[in-house]
Every structure is written in C-alpha cells, then in structure tokens.
Amino acid sequence: MRLSVVLFLIATSIVLAGGVTVKSLVFSSESNTNYVEMIPQAPLTLGAFTLCMRVATELSSEREIILFAYRTQYYDELNLWRELDGRLSFYLSGEGVFFRVPELGPMQTHLCVTWDSSSGAAAIFIDGKKSLTKVYKKGHTIRSGGKVILGQDPDNYLGDFDANQSFVGEISDVNMWDFVLPDRVIREIYNREGTSRGNIFDWESTELRVRGRVDIIQCDV
Template sequence: MKPFVTIVLVLCIYVSESDSAGLMQKSVIFPTKTATSFVKLNAAGFSDLTAFTVCLRAASEENRNYTLFSYAVTGSNNELLIWQKTNAQLDLYLGSVITGFSLPKMDAWLRHICVSWESQNGEITAWVNGRRSLRKIGGLGGVVKNSGQFFHGQEQDSVGGGFDIKQSFVGEITDVNMWDRVLKPNEIELISQGCYSDGGNIIDWGSTTFAPGGNVIIKHNNDCTL
C-alpha cells in the first residue's frame, strides 16, 4: 500500500500545479529535449485578431531550430508561431506567411523578446531587450483566428499535439504576455526592464492558468525580489 500512497501524493501535486492561477515571478525550465514536455496556457477568449504583441523572456544554449511560442487552430498549426533558427534568425509564422529577422544569437543570458503585428499595414516588428528591429511587411489584411491553443516547449503539428523532439525548446522561459494590440515603444521599453506588474489581456503570465506536462520544472526566479 505504501507505493500506492506515494503515487497518489505525486498526482495531487501535479493537479494542484496545473490548476494554479498563473506564474507570477516564476520561470518554466525545460531541461532536456523531449516530445512530451510542454506548458499549455489557457488564454482568455478573444475574437479574430487584426493586431497583437507577444513578449517573453527566454534563454537557451541549444544551437538548432526550436519553438519559443506556438499557437495553433484547426486547419493551421502555425497560426501564430515564434521560431528560433540555428543561424540566429527569429521567424514569425502567420499561417503560411513567414517573416524572418536576423537578431543576436540566443545564449545563456535571459533576453526580452517582443514581436508585434498589425493587419492594416502588415507591419511586423521584433524587439530584443527594448531595442527595435527594422520593420517588415507581412500578413497584410489578414487575421489571427480565435479558438486555438497556446503551448510552450513544443511546436504543434496539430492542435494540442503532433510534437517533435527535434523542435522542442530546451532552456528557461518566463514573463510571457500577449496583447490584442501593438504596444507603443515606450511600453515595450518599460516591460523589457522587468518586474512589470501589468500582463497582457490575452495571456497574462501572472494570472493565466496553465497545465504542464512531461519533464517541466517550475521555479520562483527571484528576479523581482527586493
């Protein structure tokens, strides 16, 4: 009976974690490549998007292609995908539209990354540690469809699944937020400095519920401890 009791206790801890109300001042660590480790974010409901900003902090020493942010809907597994490439290029997928930015190579230092897009002019911009990239054009007149699923750690080849170990994220990620508008430059600069209490209205790292799976470590990062 003792082994059975131990298993029940572990299960209870897992359910409690998955039912928690956000990840304020916490980081998610993916220690190894797997096809089973992920964090699903239960984002707030929204209508089809004609603009957005996604921001996060991340670090990885992996020298290969992997996903930083995956949003999939039925019929479009890359409805919104932020993809890090081996050659240090950061790609934004909007369905079949791919826009790449040549940015400093990802490394062990946590960096703040934002990507914004708006449909009317098709303007796409990337930001690293509060510094703006050149602006590019893509997805002109398009929309990001609603009713999809958000995942970290894996790229979705089908909604909520189709994971590939070769595309999995290894490293640390935190402070993931998403808005249904393009943030102003001064807002992104402020957010990039860390310890910013206001999260996104679609994904709020401090309050959006989540469900982890596989070999995922969630720890207080103490980045904002006085």
C-alpha cells in the same frame, strides 16, 4: 562609519522589500512530450498583437527551436521560432517573416514581437531595442479556437511533436496583448518598470497546464 553601515543596511532592506517574485518554466531536456499549455484570457481573434517573453537557452545556434505555438485544428495560426541560421521568425498561417537580430543564448533575453494587420507592420524587440519594420500579412486575421503551447511545435491539433524542434531552456514573463504596444512601453517592460500586463495572456494570472517534465520555479528579481 557606523552611520554609513546603518544607512546601507536600510537601503538594502528597501530594495529587498521591493523585490518581485516571478515564476519561470524550465525545460531541462529534449523531448516530444514535455510542454505547457497556456489558457487564454480572451479569444484569440486578432488583427494585431504584441507578444513578449524572457527566454534563455544553451541549444546550438544550428538547431531550430519553437518558442511559442498557437494552432487551430488545421492551421499554425502563430508560431515563433529561432531558425537554423539563428534568425528569429514568426509565421501566421503560411510563409513567415524573418529577422536577423542578436542570437538567443544562455543569458536571459527579453523578446517581443509586434504585428498590425491594418498596415502589415511587423517588428521584433530584443532587450528593448527595436528591429527594422517589415510588411507582412497585411489584412490577415488570426483565428480563435485553438491551443497555445510552450515547448513543442504541434504538426496537428496538439500532437505530432518533434523532439528536434522542442524548446530546452528557461521561459518566463510571457504576456500577450491584442494590440501593438508603444515602443516606450516595451522598453519599460524590459526594464521591469510600469504595470502593463497582457490582456490575452497575463503571466501573473494565466492558467498554465504542465504536461510531461517541465519544472515551475520561483525567482526573485
């Protein structure tokens, strides 16, 4: 019996020692002032991308929510939304593409979006599971030179925010690559396996500039 207890304590210590501490952004209230700017580690001239994040929110499913916004001076280059009807969507300089997937809620969801200009293939992954593929904006290129923010939808260059579209909840583990990750790698990221980190945004090292009341907390996972 005593040996079993010792082995349990040793195993527990190993798990705790191998734990990982990650930062999360907590947006506690609706506003038209609270947001976080992410500074890219490479230009956002993109013909393909994978964007992943972990997100949780208690906002009603009948309220639209901006999840990620990249805008240049005149265009919304890449915006990721939860729509009024609960669908997830993203927009590349114009009309968007929509996916009916399990709705976001207060329990943390791992969300990834992929798109490839050469084929137009677009898909969404929820907790490692892939949606159907849709063809969207074939031949399009995302332009560099803009600002990336979390928490608000800029209707002009980093301004004109609407509190009714702001994000309220928790966002973490935001990574972005300038290519489409294999499905297997996305599943590994969801399960916190492997070491793949974004080359456009790497959550562990990307500079974050907080504006307004957004809390950065550290969590053990």
